[in-house]
Amino acid sequence: MGLNKFQLFRKEFRYQYLATFIVQLTAFIFGIVIGFTGPNLELFKSEKTPLKGGPITAEEESWIGSISAFGAIGFVLIYGWISERFGRKIAILLIGIPQTMSWVFMALANDVIYICISRVLSGIAGAGCFYVVPVYVAEISDKRIRGALCTSFSVICNIGIFIEFILAEYMDFRNAAILIGLVSLGFMIGFYFMPESPQYLISKRKIDEAECAFKFFRGQQPNEQLSENSQADFDSMKEIAKDHDKSESKIKIFRNHISQPGTIKGILIAITVAQFPVMSGCFVLITFNQGIFTAADVRVLSVFWSSLAFAFIQIIAAICTAVFIDKIGRRKILTWSSFSSAICLLIFSAYMFLKTNANIDLNDVTWIPLVSLLIQVFVSSVGIIPVPNFYVSEILDQKVRGLVVSVCSWWSWIEGFLVIKFYPILEQSLGLYSIILFFGLTSIFCGFFTIFFLPETKGRNIEEIAKSIGKIENSQKSSNDTNDKY
Template identity: 35%
Template sequence: MGSLKPELFNLQVDNGIDNKRQFSTSRQYSAVLCMNLLTFSYGFTCGWLSGALIIFNSDETPLITKQLKTEEIGWIASAIAIGGFVANLFFGWLSERTGRKVALYVVVVPQLLSWIFVYYARTPFYLVVSRILGGFAGGGLFTLVPLYTAEISDDKVRGVLGSFLVLICNAGLLFAYICGGYFDYYTQIYMIIPFSAAFILLFAKYPDSPTSLIKRKLFDEAEKSFLFYRSIEKYSREAKSLFEDNVLNAQSNDEKDNKISVKDFASKSSKKAITYGIALMVLNQFCGCFAMVVYAASIFQISGSNLSPVNSTIIVGSIQIVGALFASLFVERAGRKFMMIISSFGIAIGFSSLGMYLYLQTIGMKFEGYSFIPLVAFSSAIFLGNLGVITLPFMILNEISPPKIRGFTSVLCMSVLWICVFSVIKYLPNLIEIMELHGVSFLFALNSFIGGVFIVICIPETKGRSVEEIMKIMDK
């Protein structure tokens, strides 16, 4: 962009101020927690159907069509992926045009509309529309929140703040399990809507990210945003220099992104990044963890667990949070590849154990005193899934992708992810009817085992390595 003009930066510089001691990340934490109020609500959307399916198939159903058919259940559950697929493309475009903050406020609209459709639902069609809207909001969040978080965070807290997305989404899912077990259909809606409303009010004071403002040539606003998120009142030369570096980097990356050509995809690193990224997204869904969680209450009904479906799903929801927390704590210590390997093979063992128990049960074996096994096996698979396969592919994808095609690779792989989400959730009820639950458990175990072998052979360890080092490994 050429040399920076001094008049772009109007705030006063105080040479006596040491910003190393003044930098604070408190506003970064509060902003990320605030935007993740919407993520909490999306987690509720994901978990709500588990308990709602029991209501829809009972005498208390609000639907005039009474009990849902298997095909209707599949469409209602999987419709969330249709919205997510469209949102992945739409919000990437919108955030570049209007900024991250405006795009996040747009997310609130489909999120609230989805619950309005749930409230007035009288036929399965209302529920399908609601899930599409909810998925559209979720797709927007998984596009915008990581981007916004990365752009306002200091290096020392970026990893921790980035982990909030999955943690808080899992917290929302657990809240949905609890509400589904202990509150009626309409009360659940009243309990989740305030989270979106709270975001509207609380996030108003936070400025757009500096990077987003720089890309739109709003340098004065970008400078103020930079100072705001670091809680700097007086401006030192060190802080000014850091901001100017951000301007140069943002505009340099923007120029590079606009010059992507076919040649950029010809290198080994580019081909591998796209291939590995797609494979990781397929594993993320075809390991079965997310789909099984969506239908968790119904699955525990089928399995004959000694705990009620409600209590079982609450335990599983809690274990998901613990797994995601462990992932955020140990990913920088143990490494991405090691945790992905443990996660993949661990899911295979967990679902194999569940499948074996259910198979032996179907051939007449009695397990008096051992009816806790389905819960333990299921919970182990979900815990280990959140330790790696569910949480880390998105981080690995960004790390193994060449910077110039990173945006394209992210959009492509997230599109593949949403297609996989739709496929697995839509046809899981049909698979359970055809293969029974034990057969489906064995299938997911096999997929996870194959995924583990793939990770061992192909995926490089990226922990502690620079972009240049990773690209050299990917080019071999």
């Protein structure tokens, strides 16, 4: 059996994998940023803190944990505008500037101010990473592997979190910053040689350039003839440019297009789905994982090994998603993930309630919080966390995709900032069990919303998906009209 029998080694997919790997180095680096707070906040609060000002206060802890999200809030829409005005490639390359500078400041950090500046810059980079990168990957991918490539974003990000836990345990955070800064420079150099998204070039009526880029990502030379299947996919992309007037502003195009069947429905679905990761409680669990394990008095493993298992399971889960997303489908995975996550969170919440409010001896079952959280992080990392990152881009028409995705990203960063900033205060006033209970209930909502409102996108062109929402809506109206006659 030759290597080309394996999908990874097929010529038509190779450069899609290469471009995806390079661009998702930004996700790996932001995984480092996400993982930084778990172990390092505990270090900075202790008497062993390397900061010259001594142990940090609770207020400083909340700012270090949340300020990266705060930095992203002001730049999500800017990256969205750059992406639509100048292209996905320019927007992605610009991610590298604040990303690299953030690690320069971290390498120089000896007090809280430097750390906060570093995390603001990393948040600015993260704004572009979570908005532009999934769009770029979705637009360059063949529909047969689009789900796997899009979900690999979460795999790479989770690997970053895992690596950061190890770096924090065995390496000074300033030396680790130098290492990650070099990775950031490597990303900028590598991605410079990647083409622009064919869909974006088509939207700008640069058909010849779009065809060259499309052929590159399908492993063909510019002078080669497209295969029958590839030509059909390219022709499908060109359909989106037929009624595109370059003289119209994006807002005017959006206003004109929003009245078309299914557009409002698609936007409402996209906005809701974009909130799924926040609703699952992932921001809190990842940011404060070591503090949560300490509060639960986990005794089966040390706090470090519990956190490492937490991060490793995320990697395994994300790989499972990449392997099965195009076989099982988005809806089934999201439904299973949401309800399973809810069950685990409710079990953990019940345990913490009994531990803090009931006179019950739980010494023989201290494994419950560890097991419930590790299962929760697995099932949520399979679906409810990674899938919304690319599902939102899949269900929206190209004419409204950029604006809606940027607004969804902007609002998600605001939620992330608020949740992380006020978690320490709410945890002290309401108790950890109350917060986890809330996330369990919202995960149940995510499951039911998926069942009743989300269309399946597996194996379908992005344009076909967006059009089908309108067709479904029209068919439902027609059915209702027919029923009304009788």
